[in-house]
Amino acid sequence: MSKLNDNTLAYVADYFKALAEPTRLKVLNALQDGEKNVGQLTEISGCSQANVSKHLSMLAQYGLVKRESRGTSVFYSIADPSVYKLCELVCDQVVNRLIQEAEVKKLFMVV
């Protein structure tokens, strides 16, 4: 990482930016067990179709999902499953932190 120039750094930041939104994480999560079309993802995410479509095009632009249209549907799938490793790592961090904070809170709430 220390050898990264500013340009590559910007790419990496963009990749993280693609993951920095709850709805997009939900979509990626939904794709974990295989491709889904926009309609399905709209239902799962609970957002409007237009909104999901925008999120999907952003995910595709940053290279996180692949797009394939078949018939009147467009199917999206994970471009590289290693993205889930990222999410797991972050989940661990976040969960650990939430536990820690809960413990700190407990300390101050004793009686």
Added chain:
Amino acid sequence: MSKLNDNTLAYVADYFKALAEPTRLKVLNALQDGEKNVGQLTEISGCSQANVSKHLSMLAQYGLVKRESRGTSVFYSIADPSVYKLCELVCDQVVNRLIQEAEVKKLFMVV
């Protein structure tokens, strides 16, 4: 990851958001070989002191760095080194993608 509720999902997204900015990545990178104070990080990042200070407080808020003031200086250090695993994973993805794109470009540019 599939068991995450919306609240935790938001935390994870926030964690990624902390990483979704080139200057903050640069700062984290600079902290890889140990703690540094704000002045040092200002110089390394090439940003204004105010700007670096804001980025640092964001990183601290999301739990990526620890803050310790000694004398008139404030030293920041990495809260959990596993953040570098994340960066490596993303770097790999990004580099692979750039290589792929370069190859595609080559295909179209053959004489």
Added chain:
DNA sequence: TGACTATATAACTACATAGTAATATAGTGT
């Protein structure tokens, strides 16, 4: 062709934040 369905896009509002310049705060040494 025309009706129907699925997806994408455009125009818009609201909000978050990166960056700047100026100022406030806090610790140190005189």
Added chain:
DNA sequence: ACACTATATTACTATGTAGTTATATAGTCA
């Protein structure tokens, strides 16, 4: 107390984007 240094904060501008509504585009079938 005062000057000095390091860091944080405030007020501001500019930009990006999440979400909405309405509309456009494209494929399918009668």
